[in-house]
Each structure stands twice: as structure tokens, then as C-alpha cells.
Amino acid sequence: MDPNEPIESADSTPESTTNKPQVPPIPTDGTPKKKYVRAVGPNLKKLLYVVFALLALLGANSGYLASIIAMQWYTGETFENFFYFCMFLGHVALGLLLIVPFIVFGVIHMRNAAGRRNxxxxxxxxxxxxxxxxxxxxxxxxxxxxxxxxxxxxxxxxxxxxxxxxxxxxxxxxxxxxxAGPRIKWKVGISYGTVVGATIVGMV
The missing domain is CATH 1.10.287 (Helix Hairpins)
Known part of the structure; x- marks a missing residue:
């Protein structure tokens, strides 16, 4: 035995063994791993954008109608002109357009999120x-x-x-x-509120 040769300890592990990637244990019960489903996937997010767009228009429309009603209540005068009735019809139309995409989004979203821990x-x-x-x-x-x-x-x-x-x-x-979800984009909301407020003031 060469005295200059390094002596390996009994508990040493070969380098090939320590560098080998650890393979996770395979389940022995035969149960397939449940696939993770996002609460709002890519396709559902597109539908959500449609819902948000309709809600944004409805919000501006509702703000105008509410301001007219408030002015009539405060002053006792009538401000319901042709433009008001057009906005009222627009309110009904937007509400009808919102029903189907909102219900579809809500049902799918609730189904995807039903098993969440939160x-x-x-x-x-x-x-x-x-x-x-x-x-x-x-x-x-x-x-x-x-x-x-x-x-x-x-x-x-x-x-x-x-x-x-x-x-x-x-x-x-x-x-x-x-x-409990993604951070709210307050800048977008504030910008939207500012534009809607200025638009309502201009229409009234």
C-alpha cells in the first residue's frame, strides 16, 4: 500500500453518489397526482376582461343616472331629457349584455376555486x-x-x-x-374613477 495515497474513511460516500440528483419517491398507492387548476386561467381571464369592460361602462353610465336623480331630488326640478333616456336605455342594454359572461365566469371561477385552502x-x-x-x-x-x-x-x-x-x-x-389574491391595481382604478368623474360632470 502506497503511504502517500489518501485513505478513505469507512463512512465516506463516493462522489458519483453525492452528486446524483435525488429522485422523489413514487407513490405506492397508485393514486394519480391531482392537476393544479388556476382559479382564473388564460382563457377565463379573457372573459374576465370582457366582464370588466362592461362593468366599467355600466359604472360610468350608473354614475350619470345617479347624479341626475340626486339633482332632481335636491332641486325639485326635472332633468330627464332625451340624452337621459338614451343613457337609461344604454343602462338596460349593458345590463343585459353583462348577464351571460358574468354568470359563465362566476360559475367556472367558483368551480376552479372550490378546493382552495383559503x-x-x-x-x-x-x-x-x-x-x-x-x-x-x-x-x-x-x-x-x-x-x-x-x-x-x-x-x-x-x-x-x-x-x-x-x-x-x-x-x-x-x-x-x-x-387574498393578486394585488389590486389601484393606479388603474384611480385613473378610471378620475376619467368617469370628469365625464359625468361634463355630461351633467
Whole structure:
């Protein structure tokens, strides 16, 4: 034995063994690994953009209608002109266009997120969807079409205030829902609010 040759200890491990990548153990129960599904995938995100675009237009439209109603209540004068009725018809049209994409997005999104561990975000999402559906249903009930008309003053007034209040509740629930998700783009929201506010002032 060469005295200059290094002596390996008994517990030493060959270099080829230490550098070998560790292979994760293969499940022995035969259960396939569950595929991760995003709550909002690429295709669903496109539909979400459509929903956001319609909501943005509805928000500006609703702001104008609300400002006219508030001015009439405060001054006792009537400001409902031809442009107001065009905006009202636009409100109905945008609401009808929103129904299908919103329901489709909501159902798929809830299905994808049903098994998430963050139950608070999931439950708030359920509440947000329910309140949003209440907005859509109350809006449909307020439309006079095809011989349907809520003529009872108490019933119509109740449905109207549900339609007015629920969007505010939905906005609050959306904020809570997004706290558990991607960061809210406040700059976009502030820019949108500024443009909408200036537009409403110009129209009024």
C-alpha cells in the first residue's frame, strides 16, 4: 500500500453518489397526482376582461343616472331629457349584455376555486357572486317589457333600493375577495374613477 495515497474513511460516500440528483419517491398507492387548476386561467381571464369592460361602462353610465336623480331630488326640478333616456336605455342594454359572461365566469371561477385552502377568500367569493346576481335579477325586475311591470309601489321601491345598494356591497366584497389574491391595481382604478368623474360632470 502506497503511504502517500489518501485513505478513505469507512463512512465516506463516493462522489458519483453525492452528486446524483435525488429522485422523489413514487407513490405506492397508485393514486394519480391531482392537476393544479388556476382559479382564473388564460382563457377565463379573457372573459374576465370582457366582464370588466362592461362593468366599467355600466359604472360610468350608473354614475350619470345617479347624479341626475340626486339633482332632481335636491332641486325639485326635472332633468330627464332625451340624452337621459338614451343613457337609461344604454343602462338596460349593458345590463343585459353583462348577464351571460358574468354568470359563465362566476360559475367556472367558483368551480376552479372550490378546493382552495383559503376558505375566507372562497366564501367571500360566494357572497360576492350572490350579491351580484341580486343586482342582475333586481335590474330585470325593474324593466317594463312584454307586459311585465311591477306596479305595486312598495314592491317596486324595495326592488329598486336592492338594485341601488347591492352594487355598493359588491364593491366592498370584491375588495375583501382580492385581498387574498393578486394585488389590486389601484393606479388603474384611480385613473378610471378620475376619467368617469370628469365625464359625468361634463355630461351633467
Amino acid at each position: 376558505r375566507r377568500a372562497v366564501n367571500v367569493g360566494y357572497a360576492l357572486f350572490a350579491v351580484s346576481v341580486a343586482v342582475l335579477i333586481s335590474g330585470l325586475l325593474l324593466v317594463r317589457a312584454g307586459g311585465f311591470d311591477l306596479k305595486a309601489p312598495t314592491v317596486r321601491s324595495t326592488v329598486y333600493w336592492i338594485h341601488v345598494a347591492c352594487p355598493l356591497v359588491a364593491g366592498w366584497l370584491y375588495w375583501l375577495h382580492r385581498l
